[in-house]
Amino acid sequence: MKDVAQAAGVSLGTVSKVMNGIPVGEKYRVKVEAAAKELNYQINQYARGLKTNQTFAVALILPGINHPFFSEIAQHVCQALTRRGYRMLLYLTGSSPEVEQSCVQMVRQNMVDGIIGLTYNRDLQLTDDMPFVSIDRHFSSGVPCVSSDNYGGGRLAAEKLLELGCRKVAYFRNGTTQPGEADKRGVGFEQECRSRDADFEVIWLNDEEYPMEEFRNIIIDRVNRGTFDFDGIFCSTDRLAVFVKRVLTELGIRVPEDVQIIGFDGTRRFGEDAYVCSTIVQPVATMAETCVDLLFSKDLSRTPALVCLPVEYAYGGTTKE
């Protein structure tokens, strides 16, 4: 910058103004721009960040990125940020609370302007001076949380299964014991079943103790005992739904003729528009963009604490319709 100033015969302050688009005398601006191009000058964001405490960077914290749901979130968050001239730091935690905490730590050091996080650590210490938007997890304090309508999705799943003729339905759930918005899927499902006086059961395996494979044993066990009397299953994720479908098929139980299955997420087949199973579709793109919007809303404290985006049902072959 010093070189540019010298080459253009102006002061540093003037160069600074030009680089920031602050109005400056026409002839000066031209000279500075010429000199900058000539010298291939690149502004040093680290010096700027040091001075302004603005870094034009946002951190995205995710458990991983190998799941379509996560990678879609990342994709849309990244695009939304780029559109606003921001860049994205990606942190992958593997769902480990410790790693999650250390991310927040790192993120503070790196002085990003904000964080968007899909975390599981219930005691995550976030500094109140750091804009934070959470996905699928409602923190106590004034951190906004965006999620899809998990409760409504649960109800919708029950409604669909029952309207498609199921007599006894089940909710299969795996995942962490850490409380999150996703819990409401089960709540909605139960309530809808109750209000319809329908027979239902909940089978919940937390994956701290059991791998998803454990569902296989449970199913086989109940089949053997003759207590596998469901004709409709709502699974907490598409991943689980696909797995359950496979197990049932292996056992000679037909899907969807004998048992109908609905998943949650809206995961599509690779290279196709079709869904991997009948499912409750989360509006991932909208969720991601809402996160970014929220992060940039001027007054974070006066912002809605919980943004709940609408879900919809989609047919994917594991239900009759």
Add this chain to the structure above:
Amino acid sequence: MKDVAQAAGVSLGTVSKVMNGIPVGEKYRVKVEAAAKELNYQINQYARGLKTNQTFAVALILPGINHPFFSEIAQHVCQALTRRGYRMLLYLTGSSPEVEQSCVQMVRQNMVDGIIGLTYNRDLQLTDDMPFVSIDRHFSSGVPCVSSDNYGGGRLAAEKLLELGCRKVAYFRNGTTQPGEADKRGVGFEQECRSRDADFEVIWLNDEEYPMEEFRNIIIDRVNRGTFDFDGIFCSTDRLAVFVKRVLTELGIRVPEDVQIIGFDGTRRFGEDAYVCSTIVQPVATMAETCVDLLFSKDLSRTPALVCLPVEYAYGGTTKE
């Protein structure tokens, strides 16, 4: 840091040393560490970066992240970087040369310590002072390129198809006209066919002009004319392979009984270990880690210009075995 120094009754230099793990008198170290914890001191990476020109950040440039191949790359690169105490900036280009160039630009401003890029822009201007490792694209200058053994993969595909009994095989390719390492898939395929005196044909659609859907028209057209005489197809990507399989199935052509198909990448079904099609598997994890290794190798100029990682064939239902 000033506060910490004051609280500990030492100078800034001493605090700096403690924070960087440089040996310092025991009693000083203890006092400084206590004060730092007390004041919840966080080092300011921007100030440090300004001074040292080391940012402990690496940029990963990808076309997008919605494709399993890309997201796996991102996942492993991120993990490898984290393991080394680095963080990752993610840039998504959508395969646009302009965006790719502007990424390099941004990346220079942000003063990352290096770039790993999967780019298509053949005239990408990279500064020679910036460590750059390329995936699947061999630049002229001293930028190392890591890719899987595309040539060998092409030969392997031909070998497999022919050994599984195919009499006339084809290479279906879509993608950019921009030259890249992936071109060698076709070269290897052709050579293996020639050396076996086998009948083969190449159908290449660049997606600047045609969407992948165009393959449907070509296939239908040839079926109608009676010139669809292949019994083995090697597709440049799994994506294309899956598509072609679907088209053939729609036309009543059985896969793999009538036509066997091999793809490229090693994409797995969602939630299963199985591959989406019979395929040549790229060692994505190794590729990603090699990129990071290369980026950190002391003397980038004396580093191999092209690292070629072994591929392997995997059965995925679209071949007889």
Add this chain to the structure above:
DNA sequence: CGCCTTATACGAAACGTTACATATTGCATG
């Protein structure tokens, strides 16, 4: 006990910006 050597903490300068107070310019007015 004093001097010299070695080790180690100190202090100031610098990294590349921005922002504010000050100086300069240009222009209109009396």
Add this chain to the structure above:
DNA sequence: CATGCAATATGTAACGTTTCGTATAAGGCG
């Protein structure tokens, strides 16, 4: 033509680190 005022460029002091030359303390030896 001098004066005053507005507009605009200049110069300088930070921002929070690291680094390096200098000063100080500690320890060993004569």
